[in-house]
Amino acid sequence: MSTHHLARVRHTAPEWLFTIRSLRHSLRDGESLLLAIVLPVMLMLLMTAVFGGALDPTGSYVDFVAPAIILTCAGFGASTTSVYVANDLKSGIVDRFRSMPVRASAVLTGHVLASVLRNLLATSIVLVVAVLVGFRAGGTLLDWLGAAALITGYILAITYLFAAIGLAASSPESANGYGFILLFLPYLSSGFVPLESLVSWLRPLATYQPMTPIIDTIRALMLGGDPGNQWIWAVGWCLAILLFSVILGSWFFRRRTRR
Amino acid sequence: MGWVMEYAIEVRGLRKSFGTQQVLHAVDFHVKPTQIFALLGSNGAGKTTIIKILSTLLAADGGTARVAGAEVGREPERVRRAISLTGQSSAVDEALTGEENLVMFGRLRGLGKLAAQRRAAELLEEFELQDAARKPLRSYSGGMRRRLDLALSLVLRPELLFLDEPTTGLDPHSRRRLWKIIEQLSRDGTTVLLTTQYLDEADHLADHIAVLHEGRIAAHGSAAQLKSALTGQSVQLHDDAGGLRAQHATDGSLRGLRDALDGFLGQGLEGTVALYSPTLDDVYFEITSRSNTVTGQGEQR
Numbered sequence: 195m196s197t198h199h200l201a202r203v204r205h206t207a208p209e210w211l212f213t214i215r216s217l218r219h220s221l222r223d224g225e226s227l228l229l230a231i232v233l234p235v236m237l238m239l240l241m242t243a244v245f246g247g248a249l250d251p252t253g254s255y256v257d258f259v260a261p262a263i264i265l266t267c268a269g270f271g272a273s274t275t276s277v278y279v280a281n282d283l284k285s286g287i288v289d290r291f292r293s294m295p296v297r298a299s300a301v302l303t304g305h306v307l308a309s310v311l312r313n314l315l316a317t318s319i320v321l322v323v324a325v326l327v328g329f330r331a332g333g334t335l336l337d338w339l340g341a342a343a344l345i346t347g348y349i350l351a352i353t354y355l356f357a358a359i360g361l362a363a364s365s366p367e368s369a370n371g372y373g374f375i376l377l378f379l380p381y382l383s384s385g386f387v388p389l390e391s392l393v394s395w396l397r398p399l400a401t402y403q404p405m406t407p408i409i410d411t412i413r414a415l416m417l418g419g420d421p422g423n424q425w426i427w428a429v430g431w432c433l434a435i436l437l438f439s440v441i442l443g444s445w446f447f448r449r450r451t452r453r
Numbered sequence: 454m455g456w457v458m459e460y461a462i463e464v465r466g467l468r469k470s471f472g473t474q475q476v477l478h479a480v481d482f483h484v485k486p487t488q489i490f491a492l493l494g495s496n497g498a499g500k501t502t503i504i505k506i507l508s509t510l511l512a513a514d515g516g517t518a519r520v521a522g523a524e525v526g527r528e529p530e531r532v533r534r535a536i537s538l539t540g541q542s543s544a545v546d547e548a549l550t551g552e553e554n555l556v557m558f559g560r561l562r563g564l565g566k567l568a569a570q571r572r573a574a575e576l577l578e579e580f581e582l583q584d585a586a587r588k589p590l591r592s593y594s595g596g597m598r599r600r601l602d603l604a605l606s607l608v609l610r611p612e613l614l615f616l617d618e619p620t621t622g623l624d625p626h627s628r629r630r631l632w633k634i635i636e637q638l639s640r641d642g643t644t645v646l647l648t649t650q651y652l653d654e655a656d657h658l659a660d661h662i663a664v665l666h667e668g669r670i671a672a673h674g675s676a677a678q679l680k681s682a683l684t685g686q687s688v689q690l691h692d693d694a695g696g697l698r699a700q701h702a703t704d705g706s707l708r709g710l711r712d713a714l715d716g717f718l719g720q721g722l723e724g725t726v727a728l729y730s731p732t733l734d735d736v737y738f739e740i741t742s743r744s745n746t747v748t749g750q751g752e753q754r
Contacts, residue, residue: 211560219548222589286544293508293538295530296561451510 208296212304213311219278220312226274230312234267234320241386242327249387253328260324261412262385264317264345265405269380271313272353273373278305279360280369283450292451299447302357309353310346317345332418341415344425347432348408352376354439361446385409404431461486461613461644462507466516469502476502478668479516484646484661489639491659492648493737498665500648501541504617507646508538521612537606541617544602545590551577551601552586559608569608576604580634596627603634614638616647620654632658652733662733664740671740679736686731688713690724698724 220227238256241263246255282288282301292298325331333341356373363369380386382396383405392400400406407427414421421428462484469477476499484490492500505511507520509529518525521535546554552573559569577586580600585593593601599619606614619635620628635658639645649655655662656676663673672679688710689700699722701713714726 206560208561211557215546215549215557218553222548285547286540286542287546289505289510290538290540290544291561292510293533293536294561295533 208300209303209307212301213307214304216278216304216308217311220274220308223274230267230271230316231319233270234263234316235323237263237266238320238323238327254330256324256327256329257417258413259386260320260329261409261416262380262383262405263324264320264412265348265385265409266377266380267316267320268313268345268349269352269377271316272309272349272356273370273377274356275305275309275353276356276360276363276369276373277366279357280363280366283361284366288451298451299444302361302443302447306350306353306357309356310349313349313353314346317349331416333415334418337415337418340425341412344408344412344415344428344432347429347436351432351435351439354436354443358439358443358446361443361450379403379405380409383409404428404435407431460484460519461488461521462490462646463519464503464507464516465518467503467506467513467518468515469499469506469511469513476668477513480665480668480670482663482670482673484644486644487639487642488660489635489645489647489658491655491662492646492665493650493652493655493662494648494665495650495741499668500665501617503665504538504540504615504646504648507532508536508615509533510538535612536615537609537611537613538615539602539606539617539619541621545598545605547590550587550589551582551593554590554601554605555608558605562609564608572608576607580604594627596623596630599623599627599631600634603631607638610641611643613644613646616645618648618650620649620651628654652737656733664737666741672736676733680731680733682736687729688717689727689729690717690722691727692724698722700729703728 220230238260241259242256246253246259249255250258279302282305288298288301291301321329331338355376359372360366360369363372383400383403385405389397389400389406407424408431411421411425411428413419414424460483462482464480464482467477467480468475480499480503482490492503494500502511506513507518507525509525509532512526520532523531523535525532546557549557555573555576556566556569559572560566564572573586577583580603582597582601582604585597590598590601603616603619616635620631623631632654635645635647639660647658660675661673662676662679664671664679672682674682686705687700687702690698692698699717699720701716703709703713705728710728717724717726
């Protein structure tokens with residue numbers, strides 16, 4: 195065992211080691227993994243085969259609803275992050291990392307990166323199912339890259355938000371509870387039905403909440419339409435949520451690990 | 454390094470409160486290199502708080518603490534490089550296998566992938582965990598989990614090892630096994646600071662014992678010193694049911710023994726005779742009841 199090894203790998207960032215750890219967790223957490231794969235499929239089939247005919251008799255409802263399902267599933271996938279983070283605090287393993295010459299906050303980064311990778315996989319599954327049930331893509335390669343970037347940005351932002359919730363929660367169970375509320379937001383947006391069809395008192399909320407511009411933009415890009423200036427709002431919301439969550443998260447992390 | 458530190462741990466006037474509750478009142482002690490030092494105390498005595506301060510997890514309110522020559526509050530990174538902590542709540546990764554846990558900790562400590570794997574294999578063998586190496590920790594028994602927990606602290610041999618109640622909840626067999634490992638570590642040059650609420654554990658393992666009671670060091674010394682500080686041996690006379698009928702202090706000499714027996718016979722007593730030496734339990738109860746009264750007076754003032 196040579197100094198060669200030691201010298202070379204001193205550069206392995208703890209963030210990366212913790213990402214591998216979190217990915218292993220995801221793979222072994224059977225329920226969550228199943229949920230991450232089954233939920234998108236179920237939701238897609240429910241929306242298109244059950245409600246789709248009533249909502250749009252021409253059969254193109256899948257084109258309309260696919261972005262909303264992607265974001266809903268990403269939200270579900272990201273929400274497990276809060277439970278993982280709360281668990282790590284509860285089990286004392288964060289304290290153990292803190293007693294080592296390691297950046298302990300890297301544990302959080304690991305959970306976030308693993309969640310992003312996990313949810314990109316779930317997103318791919320949603321897309322495959324969407325195509326199977328009749329999704330007709332439009333848009334150029336550039337449009338799709340834009341959509342992919344926005345989806346990734348959204349996943350990153352919402353995951354960080356859930357990580358912050360995990361840090362704020364007093365237990366893994368309550369972390370799970372807080373997260374649940376956020377998962378309803380896509381339903382109260384332009385994602386599943388056009389805004390015009392909502393009851394009047396709900397319309398302002400649906401119009402100005404972050405989901406609507408994000409979903410509108412992704413939909414426009416995937417179908418080859420023009421997102422107008424909705425994309426500015428979409429990117430702005432993602433950045434705002436990310437910034438808010440990072441600040442909140444590091445504040446709570448310092449509080450939970452205060453010496 | 455030809456230079457040898459006098460003390461591996463030096464604690465002076467350490468104080469800590471949580472809110473209005475003062476947990477540590479001016480705690481002083483020091484630990485010599487390669488010693489096994491036991492902090493003995495009941496639940497809530499402040500043992501874990503001391504371990505947390507010394508392992509840089511918690512800041513003290515006052516006093517100083519030096520670990521491996523570095524001041525805990527000022528140079529936490531230096532302290533962290535010298536120590537390993539095995540906390541009370543088996544902080545291991547439940548979802549990972551024993552091997553994956555060991556490799557991860559090795560790599561976090563800066564070992565390369567191959568080196569970390571090699572070290573993991575060594576430790577699995579040393580701690581007799583090869584059979585469970587590829588199983589997730591969820592399936593481990595309490596004893597196996599503690600052994601792995603300890604192995605995780607040893608991926609790089611630390612200068613100092615902190616063990617917070619290492620054998621709480623273990624069966625006697627696993628306990629003995631862990632004791633052997635700890636003794637070997639000390640022989641190999643690691644300084645061990647452990648906390649325990651078991652007197653026999655302190656008695657068996659520790660070179661030096663500090664009795665922590667209500668946030669103060671109530672007494673310290675080797676197990677033998679602590680015992681001899683109490684009144685010496687006594688001759689006891691028990692009835693058939695095992696109840697204590699009479700006792701007579703003695704110095705352990707032949708003459709003392711005869712005096713005691715003569716005393717019993719003179720009183721016309723009958724029964725089974727036993728020579729009784731104080732245990733660490735006696736010492737502990739004596740000390741804690743004594744400082745109870747001290748605190749009681751303090752409160753009245």
